[in-house]
Amino acid sequence: MTPGARAQAAISVLDRVLAGAPAEQALTNWARASRYAGSGDRAAVRDLVFDALRRRRSAAALGGGETGRGLVLGLLRDQGADVAALFTGQGHAPAPPGPEEAGREPSGLEALDCPDWLAPALRESLGEDFAAVMGLLRQRAPVFLRVNTLRATVAGAQAALAAEGVGTQFNQLANTALEVTEGARKISSSAAYREGLVELQDAASQAVVAALPLSDGMTVLDYCAGGGGKTLAMAARARIRLTAHDADPRRMADLPARAARAGVKVQLTETARLRGPFDLVLADAPCSGSGAWRRSPEAKWRLTPDRLADLTATQDAVLDAAAALSGGWIAYATCSLLAAENADRAAAFLARTPGWRLAGERRLTPLDGGDGFYLALLRRE
Ligand SMILES: C[S@@+](CC[C@H](N)C(=O)[O-])C[C@H]1O[C@@H](n2cnc3c(N)ncnc32)[C@H](O)[C@@H]1O
Numbered sequence: 001m002t003p004g005a006r007a008q009a010a011i012s013v014l015d016r017v018l019a020g021a022p023a024e025q026a027l028t029n030w031a032r033a034s035r036y037a038g039s040g041d042r043a044a045v046r047d048l049v050f051d052a053l054r055r056r057r058s059a060a061a062l063g064g065g066e067t068g069r070g071l072v073l074g075l076l077r078d079q080g081a082d083v084a085a086l087f088t089g090q091g092h093a094p095a096p097p098g099p100e101e102a103g104r105e106p107s108g109l110e111a112l113d114c115p116d117w118l119a120p121a122l123r124e125s126l127g128e129d130f131a132a133v134m135g136l137l138r139q140r141a142p143v144f145l146r147v148n149t150l151r152a153t154v155a156g157a158q159a160a161l162a163a164e165g166v167g168t169q170f171n172q173l174a175n176t177a178l179e180v181t182e183g184a185r186k187i188s189s190s191a192a193y194r195e196g197l198v199e200l201q202d203a204a205s206q207a208v209v210a211a212l213p214l215s216d217g218m219t220v221l222d223y224c225a226g227g228g229g230k231t232l233a234m235a236a237r238a239r240i241r242l243t244a245h246d247a248d249p250r251r252m253a254d255l256p257a258r259a260a261r262a263g264v265k266v267q268l269t270e271t272a273r274l275r276g277p278f279d280l281v282l283a284d285a286p287c288s289g290s291g292a293w294r295r296s297p298e299a300k301w302r303l304t305p306d307r308l309a310d311l312t313a314t315q316d317a318v319l320d321a322a323a324a325l326s327g328g329w330i331a332y333a334t335c336s337l338l339a340a341e342n343a344d345r346a347a348a349f350l351a352r353t354p355g356w357r358l359a360g361e362r363r364l365t366p367l368d369g370g371d372g373f374y375l376a377l378l379r380r381e
Pocket residue numbers: 223224225226227228229230231245246247248251284285286287314317318
């Protein structure tokens with residue numbers, strides 16, 4: 001595909017996303033219908049789509065409108081690309097821009113790609129870091145790996161990856177974290193990955209697990225296990241008896257295979273069969289994902305006040321369920337930057353639940369290098 005044809009493909013995918021389709025699904029449908037597109041084309045179109053979604057507001061201003069065409073035009077102008085050479089109207093390339101597509105410079109919250117309604121809450125939560133964090137959320141996220149210390153040392157994993165063309169450097173957020181510097185697209189086919197030496201996991205997510213009070217012999221429940229990223233990371237930290245649960249068990253479908261690959265034992269349990277007490281319950285609650293908007297930029301634009309209110313109600317329910325199942329610790333975590341989902345939820349829990357205290361807290365933002373995360377360690381008195 002020519003660069004112009006790739007831009008046109010991104011325009012059609014973005015039009016579907018703007019109409020409500022999830023970006024991953026719209027990209028998959030486009031790729032299935034475009035057998036002529038090679039892996040390089042698919043990667044280029046994907047990058048255009050996700051870059052445009054991260055900058056949806058500012059790109060719409062620069063491109064003259066919030067359409068697929070406006071977003072791609074605006075993104076390319078932002079990147080300093082030669083738009084006239086791409087929007088030629090020749091072959092499969094998009095038509096040249098008209099005068100109504102001249103666009104304008106974005107300003108204020110628009111230039112930060114911040115939704116207006118969320119700005120006060122984000123400003124309050126992030127304080128003087130607000131603009132710097134919003135600026136980082138407009139960029140691509142680094143790719144991080146977690147070294148599975150049950151299978152390899154950090155140096156051993158680095159050497160195995162390097163032999164397969166994947167360059168890494170140590171990241172200070174966690175002593176298991178490697179940032180990928182080269183060859184990210186080779187990871188999933190590498191032997192190091194297939195043999196369970198490394199997992200894809202954000203460095204801040206690893207830092208959260210590193211901060212948990214885990215020791216040999218503990219019984220641990222991962223109450224919101226999802227795909228099991230933190231389940232596996234906890235298993236590598238200490239010899240614990242691990243149970244994984246999720247309100248939607250289908251989310252744990254890959255966990256048995258991932259656990260086998262990592263050399264880890266995990267018991268999957270349905271809600272009706274859960275029996276406490278556990279020494280520690282990890283409540284990695286569903287949230288706005290605002291700390292991970294670099295990876296999932298659509299979430300920034302789809303969040304609404306009603307959705308946020310639903311999420312905080314679920315977070316309260318998850319904390320209450322965790323308290324009923326824990327004999328000692330609750331680790332409440334989110335990948336949100338909003339105090340309403342973080343410290344406010346921990347405070348509300350402590351206010352309505354006698355017999356618990358706050359034993360520790362950690363806040364991470366993309367300024368620390370990884371995703372934004374919050375962790376509250378709650379201790380039964
Ligand atoms: C942030 S994700 C978990 C990510 C996972 N811990 C990881 O590290 O890969 C939150 C999970 O909570 C689950 N969930 C939502 N509501 C829940 C509830 N009321 N009780 C338990 N799990 C819930 C969702 O299905 C989702 O898989």
